[in-house]
Amino acid sequence: MSGHSTYEPKYAAERWLDKRLPIVRFGVDFMGFPSPRNLNYWYAFGGILTLCLMAQIITGIILAMHYTPDVDLAFDSVQRIRRDVPFGWLLQPMHAVGASMFFLAVYIHMFRGMFYGSYKNPRELLWIIGCLIYLVMMATGFLGYTLPWGQMSFWGATVITGFFGAIPVVGESLQQWLLGGYSIGNPTLQRFFSLHYLLPFIICALVGLHVWAVHHVGQNNPIGIEPKSKSDTLPFHPFYTMKDAFAIAVFLLIFALFVFYLPDALGHADNYQRANPMVTPPHIVPEWYFLPFYAILRAVPDKLMGIMLMFGAIAVLFVLPWLDTAKVRSMRFRPITRWFFIIFLVMGFILGWCGANSPDDIAIPIGEHGMSFKWVSRIATLYYFAYFFPILPIMGWIEKTKPLPDSITKAVLSGDA
Amino acid sequence: MSDTDKFDENGEPTRRDFIYIATAATAAVGAGAFAWPLVTQMSAAADTRAAGSIEIDLSKISEGQQLKVLWRGKPVFVRFRTQAEIDAADAVDVASLRDPQTDDDRFVPNTSGVIDKRLLVMVGVCTHFGCIPVGEQGKIDAQGKFGGWYCPCHGSHYDTSGRIRQGPAPLNLPIPEYTYISDTVIKVG
Structure with missing residues (x-):
């Protein structure tokens, strides 16, 4: 932790405790940690994500009290939760919508980090732990989506576990080992439930490391220069607890809008059909938060290549700190790269749009035949990777950045922060 | 054990080196033997x-x-x-x-x-x-x-x-x- 402890126990009981277990001191120092004074609302997503994780764990533990992981009973048990269990109508959508909200927040949090260069020295490990959390979140989300045992659950799981079958030589045995049978069945559902319960606690442990790392290196900020004096920082509490609390309230309004008025808007209607291994839905789509990666998977005609590109799209995030060669952190001072980043963001949305549609359908009606979603996703995939290499390494060398302010305080006082 | 067991003036392995290696090898085999059922239980069951x-x-x-x-x-x-x-x-x-x-x-x-x-x-x-x-x-x-x-x-x-x-x-x-x-x-x- 930065700085020395400022806690002074006031009462005898506090002193007694502090001498034996300085837990109050830990909490006070933890919450008072000096934060740059210019953090904007994009920095509230750390707090929002903590809330999301807690909400998912609490609702999840409750749902597990009523859910039955058995191929014959799972679908009905989820319907029973929604219809018969007291407040099940509230708790089940909170968990399902909560997953979407969690991903929404994590994407904003990650893009914020990318825009302000929060992955750069000395925050490389902080960023990598974050990427690991995202990876485990994706696994958790996928496993959880299988549990209601609807058509999309079943076929989504079939497609995803099919990835392992594409591995040369060992693929088929590996796939059978993962599924516990020749195809997705009861053993698969039971192990998915077990792992879906486990992984959030792994996420908790990783979040602990993530928070420890951010307390050690300090938060980045919108202008990306390190705090130099005491006037550049504010204690996290009460300044940012209040700011985060307001952001959380706004976030909860959106959350509540979905839970109470649109509980199924983010899901797929086919998942209200019981899983049927004899019939594939006409159009398999993953949850919205996986759509860009699904589009990358389908952009290439070769199965193994598609899988490698899809995993590569996530793997490249881990080496981002070394691909971006620029010394200046914040995109605010990088007039050209900023636009490359904005295009990257747009391409992400385009990939999501492609992932939601059939590859051979026409996306853009231009030319004689129009452009299919497959070709749009190919272009967007190409840009996705090009942003990381060679755009970022080259821009780091050739771009002339704008002059950085002398200090956070000066920037704040002159209105530039 | 006497002090002469701890090293060998010719740089050859001593009894103690042997015990270390034997302990590590036994532990590795034991860990492997314990891990095998933990991993294999996930394969398709007999039924x-x-x-x-x-x-x-x-x-x-x-x-x-x-x-x-x-x-x-x-x-x-x-x-x-x-x-x-x-x-x-x-x-x-x-x-x-x-x-x-x-x-x-x-x-x-x-x-x-x-x-x-x-x-x-x-x-x-x-x-x-x-x-x-x-x-x-x-x-x-x-x-x-x-x-x-x-x-x-x-x-x-x-x-x-x-x-x-x-x-x-x-x-x-x-x-x-x-x-x-x-x-x-x-x-x-």
Whole structure:
């Protein structure tokens, strides 16, 4: 932790405790940690994500009290939760919508980090732990989506576990080992439930490391220069607890809008059909938060290549700190790269749009035949990777950045922060 | 132990080195032996493997129909092909295929040692990501460009022999292990 402890126990009981277990001191120092004074609302997503994780764990533990992981009973048990269990109508959508909200927040949090260069020295490990959390979140989300045992659950799981079958030589045995049978069945559902319960606690442990790392290196900020004096920082509490609390309230309004008025808007209607291994839905789509990666998977005609590109799209995030060669952190001072980043963001949305549609359908009606979603996703995939290499390494060398302010305080006082 | 056990003036391994290595080796074997059941328990259980074979009565199918039977959690397609479909499958230049296989290679001889090219038995699972291709009777022309099956997930087209012709799937629809146990009954698996 930065700085020395400022806690002074006031009462005898506090002193007694502090001498034996300085837990109050830990909490006070933890919450008072000096934060740059210019953090904007994009920095509230750390707090929002903590809330999301807690909400998912609490609702999840409750749902597990009523859910039955058995191929014959799972679908009905989820319907029973929604219809018969007291407040099940509230708790089940909170968990399902909560997953979407969690991903929404994590994407904003990650893009914020990318825009302000929060992955750069000395925050490389902080960023990598974050990427690991995202990876485990994706696994958790996928496993959880299988549990209601609807058509999309079943076929989504079939497609995803099919990835392992594409591995040369060992693929088929590996796939059978993962599924516990020749195809997705009861053993698969039971192990998915077990792992879906486990992984959030792994996420908790990783979040602990993530928070420890951010307390050690300090938060980045919108202008990306390190705090130099005491006037550049504010204690996290009460300044940012209040700011985060307001952001959380706004976030909860959106959350509540979905839970109470649109509980199924983010899901797929086919998942209200019981899983049927004899019939594939006409159009398999993953949850919205996986759509860009699904589009990358389908952009290439070769199965193994598609899988490698899809995993590569996530793997490249881990080496981002070394691909971006620029010394200046914040995109605010990088007039050209900023636009490359904005295009990257747009391409992400385009990939999501492609992932939601059939590859051979026409996306853009231009030319004689129009452009299919497959070709749009190919272009967007190409840009996705090009942003990381060679755009970022080259821009780091050739771009002339704008002059950085002398200090956070000066920037704040002159209105530039 | 005396001090002379701790080292050897020639730099040779001492008894203590031996004990360290022996301890580490035993611990490694022990950890491996403990890990093995933890990993292997995830494989298909005995009852799952035991349910691995079924019998299908072919006499129930008439020309142009397709039977779908669940085997090992996956559908098996039994297709009674029309003469036009057989001719179409034979007319294909095998060398031009992604997964080259003649139509005849996709059959098992019946009890009298003859190949009945009318009855095509395949696992109805797309070799791309495991979806079920469509192409039941009457839907053929509407769905697949090659008169056979079409996978709605990622757009793979299979011909009337179940061979991959277009799209991302790498292989033909697989032919399961099966044998004729009488003139009209096959045993799959």
